[in-house]
Amino acid sequence: MRRTHPELGDLDHVDCWVFDLDNTLYCSRKYDLFPAMGEKMALYLEQTLGVSADEAQQLRAQWSADHGTTLRGLMIERGLPPAAFLEFVHDLDLDQIQPEPALDAAIAALPGRKVVFTNATVKYAIDVMGRLGVSAHFDHIFDVAAADYVPKPQMPAYDEFLRQTGVRPDRAIFFEDMARNLAPAAQIGMTTVWVENERANAGPTPACNHVHYVAEDLTRWLQAAAASR
Numbered sequence: 120m121r122r123t124h125p126e127l128g129d130l131d132h133v134d135c136w137v138f139d140l141d142n143t144l145y146c147s148r149k150y151d152l153f154p155a156m157g158e159k160m161a162l163y164l165e166q167t168l169g170v171s172a173d174e175a176q177q178l179r180a181q182w183s184a185d186h187g188t189t190l191r192g193l194m195i196e197r198g199l200p201p202a203a204f205l206e207f208v209h210d211l212d213l214d215q216i217q218p219e220p221a222l223d224a225a226i227a228a229l230p231g232r233k234v235v236f237t238n239a240t241v242k243y244a245i246d247v248m249g250r251l252g253v254s255a256h257f258d259h260i261f262d263v264a265a266a267d268y269v270p271k272p273q274m275p276a277y278d279e280f281l282r283q284t285g286v287r288p289d290r291a292i293f294f295e296d297m298a299r300n301l302a303p304a305a306q307i308g309m310t311t312v313w314v315e316n317e318r319a320n321a322g323p324t325p326a327c328n329h330v331h332y333v334a335e336d337l338t339r340w341l342q343a344a345a346a347s348r
Contacts, residue, residue, distance in 0.1 A: 121332050124343035131348065133310065134231035135291040139271075140244050141237070142296035143337070145251055147316045150216050159208040160189050167204075168197065187270040188238060194268060201268050209243040216250035225341035226256045230348060235260045236280055236293070238270045259284050271300040277307060294337065298323040298330055305329035312340065 138144050141152060157179070164175035182192020193199050226233060233256045237244055241262045248254040261284055263269075266276040281288060288308040295301050298321060301311040305328075312332040313323060323330045334340035 123332075124340055125332065125347045127347050129347055130292065130310070130344055132290055133292045135286050136226075136229050136231060136233045137236050137286065137291050137293040137304075137309070138233070139237060139293075139295045139297075139300070139314075140235055140239055140247060142316055142318065142321075143294050143314045144222075144235070144253065145216060145219070145247065146337070147296065147318065152211055152213075152215075153318070155211055156208055159210070160204075163204055163207050164189075164193075167199070187273055188263075190263070191268060191270055201264075205240050205263070209240055211243075213246055213250050216247060218250070218252040219338070220252065222338045222341075223252050223256075225338050225345065226253055228345040229341060230345075232259075232286075233257045234284055234286060236271070237261070238263050240264065271295075271297075272303050274303050274306075277303045281307070294334070297321050298327060302329040305331070 147153070160179055161172065161175040164170060164178055165172060168175075170178065178192070179189045182189050182196065186192040186195055190201055190204055193204060194201055235244055235248070235257055237260070239262060241260050241264070244260045244262060245254065248257065261280050265283060266279050269276045269279075271277070280286070288304070292310040292312060293301060293304040294312045294314055295304075296314045296316050296318065298313045301313060305311050310331050311329060312334050313330045314337050315333055315335050332340070
């Protein structure tokens with residue numbers, strides 16, 4: 120694991136830049152949508168399943184641990200369709216997110232394709248990217264529906280991502296705020312970058328060998344990446 124920026128020639132093999140969305144393309148230190156999203160998940164469980172607020176939080180934690188996401192647990196444990204849940208939890212106030220011209224310029228300077236790989240939805244991704252002002256650079260958004268609702272870090276999601284996007288993993292670099300989601304990416308041959316953040320359980324373990332770089336600030340890291348080519 121390297122905390123430094125890439126050096127000259129390090130990324131000459133990369134022709135596809137793959138980004139997670141939440142807390143990756145936008146900085147969680149500036150814009151943190153997850154608390155509001157978590158509240159909406161719990162409220163949906165309360166209203167749909169008729170459980171108390173405490174029970175809803177317990178189900179969220181249990182299903183995330185057992186199935187990777189609350190949504191996956193809702194589908195497997197209760198047999199409910201995903202569309203209504205996804206629409207409800209991603210209906211958020213995005214006014215806090217402002218255009219990021221430096222990020223826009225940094226992404227524009229990267230040679231090759233840019234792709235989003237998210238556990239969220241295409242609509243939500245489009246809305247967030249539009250607020251940031253970076254949408255024009257991306258030619259594909261691979262969302263949880265495209266993965267048949269199998270979330271990262273489960274390997275079938277990565278297999279389907281490669282199949283649908285045509286990305287060659289040995290020529291791709293993947294940026295993520297959750298270090299555990301980088302393990303399958305490294306396993307299939309991607310270069311990996313953990314976007315540093317303070318979310319619980321987001322970071323790599325001391326023994327981790329699947330994080331190749333750490334980006335303390337995504338924009339500055341991308342600027343260094345472009346300069347290293």
